[in-house]
Amino acid sequence: MIITLVIICVLLVTVYSRESKGGLFHRLQRFSMDVVSPLQKGMSKVLSPVKDGIGFLVDMGKARGERNRLREEVKELEDKVNNLEEAARENEELKKMIAVKESNPQLDLVVVDVIGANPDIWEQTIQVGAGYDDGLQEYMAILSEDGSLVGRIIVCTANSSLVQLITDGKSSIGAKLQNNAEMGIAKGQGGGGVRLELRNQYAEVNKGDVVVTSGMGGTCPPDIPIGTITEISERSADLSIGILIEPRARLTRLEKVMVVVSPPPKTSPIEAEGGG
Amino acid sequence: MHHRLTFFVILIVALLIQLTVAPEISIGTVIPDVLLVATICWALLEGPGQGALFGFFGGLLEDIFSTAVLGVSAFAKTLIGYFGGELRQRIVSKSVIWPMIIVFFGSILQELAKFAAWAMVGLEDRPPFSFGVIAGLALYNALIALVIYPVIGRFAVREERVTLFQ
Numbered sequence: 001m002i003i004t005l006v007i008i009c010v011l012l013v014t015v016y017s018r019e020s021k022g023g024l025f026h027r028l029q030r031f032s033m034d035v036v037s038p039l040q041k042g043m044s045k046v047l048s049p050v051k052d053g054i055g056f057l058v059d060m061g062k063a064r065g066e067r068n069r070l071r072e073e074v075k076e077l078e079d080k081v082n083n084l085e086e087a088a089r090e091n092e093e094l095k096k097m098i099a100v101k102e103s104n105p106q107l108d109l110v111v112v113d114v115i116g117a118n119p120d121i122w123e124q125t126i127q128v129g130a131g132y133d134d135g136l137q138e139y140m141a142i143l144s145e146d147g148s149l150v151g152r153i154i155v156c157t158a159n160s161s162l163v164q165l166i167t168d169g170k171s172s173i174g175a176k177l178q179n180n181a182e183m184g185i186a187k188g189q190g191g192g193g194v195r196l197e198l199r200n201q202y203a204e205v206n207k208g209d210v211v212v213t214s215g216m217g218g219t220c221p222p223d224i225p226i227g228t229i230t231e232i233s234e235r236s237a238d239l240s241i242g243i244l245i246e247p248r249a250r251l252t253r254l255e256k257v258m259v260v261v262s263p264p265p266k267t268s269p270i271e272a273e274g275g276g
Numbered sequence: 277m278h279h280r281l282t283f284f285v286i287l288i289v290a291l292l293i294q295l296t297v298a299p300e301i302s303i304g305t306v307i308p309d310v311l312l313v314a315t316i317c318w319a320l321l322e323g324p325g326q327g328a329l330f331g332f333f334g335g336l337l338e339d340i341f342s343t344a345v346l347g348v349s350a351f352a353k354t355l356i357g358y359f360g361g362e363l364r365q366r367i368v369s370k371s372v373i374w375p376m377i378i379v380f381f382g383s384i385l386q387e388l389a390k391f392a393a394w395a396m397v398g399l400e401d402r403p404p405f406s407f408g409v410i411a412g413l414a415l416y417n418a419l420i421a422l423v424i425y426p427v428i429g430r431f432a433v434r435e436e437r438v439t440l441f442q
Contacts, residue, residue: 009348017345051302
């Protein structure tokens with residue numbers, strides 16, 4: 001029987017292929033389509049919600065793929081934007097550093113990368129990616145990109161150095177008021193602030209006064225901005241007054257800093273000498 | 277008599293579903309081949325002779341109600357129906373997965389047979405061959421076999437019928 005059926009099929013195919021468009025089988029097909037088309041139209045209307053539902057599900061599947069692709073694209077674009085922003089910020093910092101260099105021709109500055117920070121919350125230090133091999137040595141002053149004092153090197157190895165920030169509790173820097181040259185010592189408070197101890201208890205001091213390095217002690221060159229006075233407390237029984245300085249350098253957002261390699265530090269820090 | 281009636285009722289219902297419902301539940305360009313699934317299911321329940329007959333008439337009606345080359349679907353479905361029925365003798369598992377697997381591969385074979393037939397008659401404007409579409413069709417057909425097989429199984433009457441797949 002199977003052979004008979006196959007032969008009939010082959011005959012049908014042969015006859016159909018050879019007959020013209022107006023042949024019997026072609027006409028039969030057209031007639032059949034005419035007969036069934038109203039039924040198809042009706043069913044199409046009835047089943048349109050089903051079709052829509054399937055289309056919705058298919059679209060959902062496609063949307064998921066599209067969503068994943070777009071997420072990838074957004075991530076790539078975000079990475080690109082981040083890189084560009086990073087480059088722009090770095091460029092801005094370098095411009096500022098060049099300006100600092102030009103305005104301080106007496107200083108020989110070396111730009112170094114900040115490579116880490118001390119995880120110990122009690123020590124305000126950062127690590128820079130340069131050391132003895134790059135011409136650095138202990139007690140050299142570190143400046144931010146805008147030329148403000150960041151701190152100084154306290155440990156120097158061949159390829160990296162540890163920098164004590166001016167806010168560190170053990171930091172003491174020879175300082176003076178910029179407007180009247182009253183001398184004092186800027187001492188770190190360990191929590192992000194710096195306190196100024198003036199030698200002259202009766203010196204005129206006001207909020208907003210700028211404090212710069214005095215150059216005393218020889219570890220920091222003179223006239224490098226430290227910060228601005230933000231708070232002056234009343235005189236205590238020993239006649240001393242508490243003066244708080246807000247550091248000008250953004251000590252929590254340092255990426256590149258400048259090391260003052262020349263003039264080199266002449267003495268050890270202020271703790272040992274009593275002036276810096 | 278009752279058996280013949282069932283044969284024709286299932287055939288006509290499958291044809292109507294193929295012509296009206298199937299295009300409405302298409303996924304992309306893939307329209308399920310209800311007649312093929314019905315052919316294989318009938319063949320698996322009734323054997324090769326009945327499978328070939330069902331495939332022949334189903335394919336012939338499909339060809340008549342379309343603009344395809346008359347006889348090509350009939351040819352492909354006759355063969356698939358016959359060989360599907362032959363498998364009935366060889367598979368003893370009752371797992372429902374078998375009809376789906378047979379429908380899946382039967383769908384692929386049918387499309388290959390159609391392309392072979394079109395090539396033999398020298399049909400010039402035959403559709404471009406896409407295995408992706410064929411695989412999609414095979415998957416879709418296998419899926420609807422899950423529904424169609426039990427339905428046909430209920431109506432198919434045959435004294436010595438043994439329900440091999442449930």
